[in-house]
């Protein structure tokens with residue numbers, strides 16, 4: 001079935017309508033699969049950076065967060081969790097790769113006994129196994145992460161790419177994995193832009209403060 005072309009404003013209005021009932025992965029997925037967001041309406045939220053992929057907030061309330069992620073060739077996320085979120089990804093431009101992982105164990109599983117987030121993290125012996133690797137192409141299938149499949153990595157191997165991400169509920173941190181060291185850690189999430197305006201870059205710590213941190217860490 002042909003997808004219906006709509007603006008990002010209309011898209012968000014429809015997403016917000018899900019807040020009237022119980023939000024399910026498949027309910028939002030059916031809607032996302034049925035529409036194509038117009039490039040022109042999305043343009044104010046498209047920013048590329050040479051160093052990192054950019055997270056550009058378009059809408060956020062207590063239940064939903066909608067953003068674009070803009071990817072230069074070769075840019076990728078860390079392997080990460082979603083803290084029990086439901087996530088939908090619409091490939092808008094270009095092609096992305098997605099690798100899904102399964103958690104096999106670690107030396108601090110008790111750190112998962114925490115309220116509000118999925119894990120305190122901090123293990124140095126995390127074992128993950130690749131479940132599958134798929135490609136997401138513009139105009140193609142909408143991909144999801146959910147409570148059963150929560151660990152993945154996204155990467156752009158091709159031309160500059162743009163994807164639309166819907167998250168419920170919004171989160172400000174996740175667990176990320178250093179695959180070489182088998183280490184996991186809590187990672188703060190930040191926006192490159194909000195509502196079309198680039199965020200100021202965080203100030204680097206003054207030299208005397210970073211010296212103190214270095215000394216304290218020894």
Ligand SMILES: [Fe+2]
Pocket residue numbers: 080081082087145152
């Ligand atoms: Fe993700």
